[in-house]
Amino acid sequence: MRQEQLDSLRLMPVAPPQMIIGGASVAAQSEQTLAVYSPIDGALLTHLPHADEFDVNAAVSAARLSFDAGTWSRMAPLARKKILLRWAELVEEHALELAVLGVRDNGTEISMAFKAEPMSAAGTIRFYAESIDKIYGEIAPTALSVLALIQKEPVGVVGAIVPWNFPLMISAWKIAPALAMGNSVVLKPSEVASLSVLRLVELAHEAGLPEGVLNVVTGAGPVAGRALAMSMDVDALVFTGSGGVGRQLMQYAAQSNLKRVFLELGGKSPHVVFDDAKDLDVAAKAVVAGIFRNAGQVCIAGSRLLVADRIHDVLVDKVVALTEAMQVGDPLDLNTQIGAVSSEQHLNRVLDSLAGVSSIATGGQRMLQDTGGSYMRPAVVTEVEADNALFREEVFGPVLTVTRFSDEAEAVALSNATELGLAAGVWTSDLSRAHRMITALKAGVVHVNTYGGADNTVPLGGFKQSGNGHDKSLHAIDKFINKKTAWIAL
Numbered sequence: 001m002r003q004e005q006l007d008s009l010r011l012m013p014v015a016p017p018q019m020i021i022g023g024a025s026v027a028a029q030s031e032q033t034l035a036v037y038s039p040i041d042g043a044l045l046t047h048l049p050h051a052d053e054f055d056v057n058a059a060v061s062a063a064r065l066s067f068d069a070g071t072w073s074r075m076a077p078l079a080r081k082k083i084l085l086r087w088a089e090l091v092e093e094h095a096l097e098l099a100v101l102g103v104r105d106n107g108t109e110i111s112m113a114f115k116a117e118p119m120s121a122a123g124t125i126r127f128y129a130e131s132i133d134k135i136y137g138e139i140a141p142t143a144l145s146v147l148a149l150i151q152k153e154p155v156g157v158v159g160a161i162v163p164w165n166f167p168l169m170i171s172a173w174k175i176a177p178a179l180a181m182g183n184s185v186v187l188k189p190s191e192v193a194s195l196s197v198l199r200l201v202e203l204a205h206e207a208g209l210p211e212g213v214l215n216v217v218t219g220a221g222p223v224a225g226r227a228l229a230m231s232m233d234v235d236a237l238v239f240t241g242s243g244g245v246g247r248q249l250m251q252y253a254a255q256s257n258l259k260r261v262f263l264e265l266g267g268k269s270p271h272v273v274f275d276d277a278k279d280l281d282v283a284a285k286a287v288v289a290g291i292f293r294n295a296g297q298v299c300i301a302g303s304r305l306l307v308a309d310r311i312h313d314v315l316v317d318k319v320v321a322l323t324e325a326m327q328v329g330d331p332l333d334l335n336t337q338i339g340a341v342s343s344e345q346h347l348n349r350v351l352d353s354l355a356g357v358s359s360i361a362t363g364g365q366r367m368l369q370d371t372g373g374s375y376m377r378p379a380v381v382t383e384v385e386a387d388n389a390l391f392r393e394e395v396f397g398p399v400l401t402v403t404r405f406s407d408e409a410e411a412v413a414l415s416n417a418t419e420l421g422l423a424a425g426v427w428t429s430d431l432s433r434a435h436r437m438i439t440a441l442k443a444g445v446v447h448v449n450t451y452g453g454a455d456n457t458v459p460l461g462g463f464k465q466s467g468n469g470h471d472k473s474l475h476a477i478d479k480f481i482n483k484k485t486a487w488i489a490l
Helices: 005-011 055-067 076-093 097-105 109-136 167-180 195-206 221-232 243-255 280-296 310-327 343-355 408-416 431-440 472-482
Strands: 019-021 024-026 033-037 044-049 146-154 155-159 184-188 214-216 238-240 260-264 270-273 304-308 360-362 379-383 399-405 423-427 445-448 481-489
Touching: 005 097, 019 055, 019 195, 033 343, 055 155, 055 184, 055 214, 055 221, 076 097, 076 109, 076 167, 076 195, 097 109, 097 167, 097 195, 097 399, 109 167, 109 195, 109 280, 109 472, 155 167, 155 221, 167 184, 167 238, 167 304, 167 472, 184 221, 195 214, 221 243, 238 243, 238 472, 243 260, 270 280, 280 310, 280 399, 280 423, 304 408, 310 360, 310 379, 310 399, 399 408, 408 431, 423 431, 431 445, 472 481
Parallel strands: 155 184, 155 238, 184 214, 238 260, 270 304, 270 423, 304 399, 379 399, 423 445
Antiparallel strands: 019 024, 019 214, 033 044, 146 481, 360 379
16 A cells, blocks of 8 residues: 555445445435535535335345245355455455545545454455355254254344445445345345445455345435334344434334344543553553554444552653654554544534543643644543443544543442443553452453454454444354254154
8 A cells, every 4th residue: 555546445426326226326306415525524425325115125025035035045055155255355455445435425534444444354254255165053852752853043134324434344244144044135234334335245246246235325324324223124223322222222113013123333442551561551542542542433433441549640751751752643644643523513512522521641632723623632531430420421533531440349340430431441450450350340342451352253242331242253153043943853
């Protein structure tokens, strides 16, 4: 990847995309569109189809038709595997194109986007492709007069609603295991970041995915997302996003066909550094990367730094120095370490969260406003108490809070003092303490002496109000299968 390539791709016009329903590229029935503005410079990129209930129902019908026809659901596992592996290859071949398109849409720094978006998506698709012919049914231990079989069947039509921060990575987490198990899918990306997802699905069809198996509708969540959640013909719904929307989706499921709903609703993850941490320089770098990559717009972002009293001042000084040294700017510049906040509206929400806060050690201001883009100096807020909204509520932006603790018990209590529980980090050289913390912290992923980097071999799922169900690993497959018992008298 060279800067000249990036500069060339950033200038390419983006033709108005269309939705993909039943294998065909289609506009919204109403012909309404949504404007897409780039957070890099505020410029108009293109217009998206603004799907309504009619469009969503058409996509669900196409998915149901393909599922019932068996073109994918009853295809031999090895044949499905071959198509998904080819899809992964195509994603890698088009990785730079996909990454730049996504960056122009949502502002993630290219150095992160390339690995976390197309390359991650390709790896996820390949992981589940390889699992297809390794998922076995079961024979139950019964009396000799009975044969009991437990079969694993696709659930049917899956609706997937994905966010704007990592649209390719998270789309792959949802649709790859669903497709691997033989389901058909209707995917609704965020209206703030749909462009790379549409291209991803085009590549799926180039790889040989049958028509109607993977459909994409674009548009506003309250319209298209609601229609998908209310559909009587969607069997399972998966979602990553805010807690408020997650609650609405569960209500829609209850009001319609009681479809199963699996939610990943973000976090307010603690990064706990004890005074026996082996190397504070390494810990400080991990803390800064853990909150400020992608301008803090990461579900597992370590947004709360909890520091032992004895090392508080030393560690905070290191974190502040590293934060101030980070280069914020054009996300398509290879030297940029923090890109744009995803949109003007979201930037204003993040800045509003800091209104009236007096203990900001560094950052917290809008910057580069002359570019027309949405940029912010990363903020470190010290002496944040547990009753402060900044401590409890997800900002989803480049804001790190710092809180002192005196002992292990207080560290645990502070860590768990929110309604969210997606991830956590612990820094200590005491192995026994590390194990105690892993047990005590109410979080789906606990990192020890590192932060981030967990791959597809392990699940990602939240505790408390961070959601239910799991993305990644073979455990994610459970969301997309029905277990059927056959009880046979011999």
